[in-house]
Amino acid sequence: MSLTEHRMVGAGPVEDAGRRFDDLRGEHTIVKVEEPERAYWMVLGHDLTRECLQNPSAFSSDVITPLNQDPPFKMIPIQLDPPEHTRWRRLLARYFSPRQMALLRPRLEQRTRELVAEIKQKGECDYVSEFALQFPTVVFLEMMGLPVDELPRFLEWEKLALAPSADGTFDADRQAAGILSVVGYFQAAIARTRDGGEHGDELLSQTTAWELDGVPISDDVLVNCCLLLFLAGLDTVAMSLAFAMYHLATHDADREHVAAVAAAGGSMDEIVEEMLRFYAVPEIGRKVVHDMEIDCHRLRAGELVLFPLVAGNRDDALVAGADHVDLRRGRTTPHLAFGGGPHRCLGSHLARIEMNIALRGWHEAVPVYRLAHGATPRAYWSNVHGLMELRLSGFGEACSERREGAG
Numbered sequence: 001m002s003l004t005e006h007r008m009v010g011a012g013p014v015e016d017a018g019r020r021f022d023d024l025r026g027e028h029t030i031v032k033v034e035e036p037e038r039a040y041w042m043v044l045g046h047d048l049t050r051e052c053l054q055n056p057s058a059f060s061s062d063v064i065t066p067l068n069q070d071p072p073f074k075m076i077p078i079q080l081d082p083p084e085h086t087r088w089r090r091l092l093a094r095y096f097s098p099r100q101m102a103l104l105r106p107r108l109e110q111r112t113r114e115l116v117a118e119i120k121q122k123g124e125c126d127y128v129s130e131f132a133l134q135f136p137t138v139v140f141l142e143m144m145g146l147p148v149d150e151l152p153r154f155l156e157w158e159k160l161a162l163a164p165s166a167d168g169t170f171d172a173d174r175q176a177a178g179i180l181s182v183v184g185y186f187q188a189a190i191a192r193t194r195d196g197g198e199h200g201d202e203l204l205s206q207t208t209a210w211e212l213d214g215v216p217i218s219d220d221v222l223v224n225c226c227l228l229l230f231l232a233g234l235d236t237v238a239m240s241l242a243f244a245m246y247h248l249a250t251h252d253a254d255r256e257h258v259a260a261v262a263a264a265g266g267s268m269d270e271i272v273e274e275m276l277r278f279y280a281v282p283e284i285g286r287k288v289v290h291d292m293e294i295d296c297h298r299l300r301a302g303e304l305v306l307f308p309l310v311a312g313n314r315d316d317a318l319v320a321g322a323d324h325v326d327l328r329r330g331r332t333t334p335h336l337a338f339g340g341g342p343h344r345c346l347g348s349h350l351a352r353i354e355m356n357i358a359l360r361g362w363h364e365a366v367p368v369y370r371l372a373h374g375a376t377p378r379a380y381w382s383n384v385h386g387l388m389e390l391r392l393s394g395f396g397e398a399c400s401e402r403r404e405g406a407g
């Protein structure tokens, strides 16, 4: 089967993408997409997705999205294949261990309390711009050891590099301008660190001491790595949170469950995992290394393959009833939101901590809320799926006063 387009153009109803994948996956585990500007394969099944991601000798990370096959900067380590990739993973792993990430907890909890208190006082908000985008950016600054008062600058660059225009489409020039600003910032920051000659504990200042097999790493390559760290952990976390809050604002029983868990000081782990699974935001790509046959389709060397991870995550081969949210499913579900194989998300421990703290902090302070009257949130679909905005209000109203039909 072949499709003439995969992505919905612009923005649309939140549930559209997931349902479309369910319909397609009913018949196929892989389809060919032939759009006017590009052609690529799209894998829809859970098992096939996992198999391909675990096989870098057949599916190269040299290209990680059919949308931009030749980016101006090579993202490190995500665009490397083994054995080079393995060396980088070894180098970076220690900075992203659960223990290392847990050290950030107190500052992130404090920041969450501040952001939520401001929002609560106003009585309404756009969760996307007022919380979801801000929080992971602060986390990034803390993790890198950069001053938090850089927040407005980074938010501005992030908006250019990652956010869609008002109609849900993306402007390549705008994105390039955002990325160039970030690159310029890191070039200067790394040069300053080298001049200072000292290596503090923070990630950024450590980079200039890094070596691979005893060889120091050039500044250009370090900048490419910092750029990836910047891009990888922002809209992924922001939009995973935004979809989770959309879900809870439109499903009262689930929201009440989360609020009860937060009030009782219980574990948010299985809630976070189910939200990550059901609303998995990334679409990742690979380049076919050699000709092969998959499910009676001939894939040729050099062709591109797209894995919309939400498609595999909504496959019953992963878990029964995968096309709906069940917050009491248990946290063992090995979903695909963080990918699989050698490139599996390096920041997954941090992402989980962020989502945990953000959902707990919100529900402790604001257990009751709903979509604002007249709000019809729209999603967009790109390398990362997102929500244009999420207007919430009704903080603290009694259950009987909540808007009908939101569930």
Ligand code: HEM
Pocket: 061, 064, 077, 078, 079, 089, 228, 229, 230, 232, 233, 234, 236, 237, 240, 276, 281, 282, 284, 285, 309, 336, 337, 338, 339, 340, 342, 343, 344, 345, 346, 347, 348, 350, 351
């Ligand atoms: C909910 C939030 C997140 C999701 C859903 C997510 C998802 C992913 C996925 C699917 C990949 C694999 C890409 C591929 O195979 O081509 C990946 C890789 C990566 N992620 Fe995340 N991510 C999240 C948060 C973060 C955070 C907070 C960081 C911290 C900076 C981070 C850093 C990375 C890095 C460095 C890689 C590249 C790993 C490699 O190439 O070996 N991610 N992420």
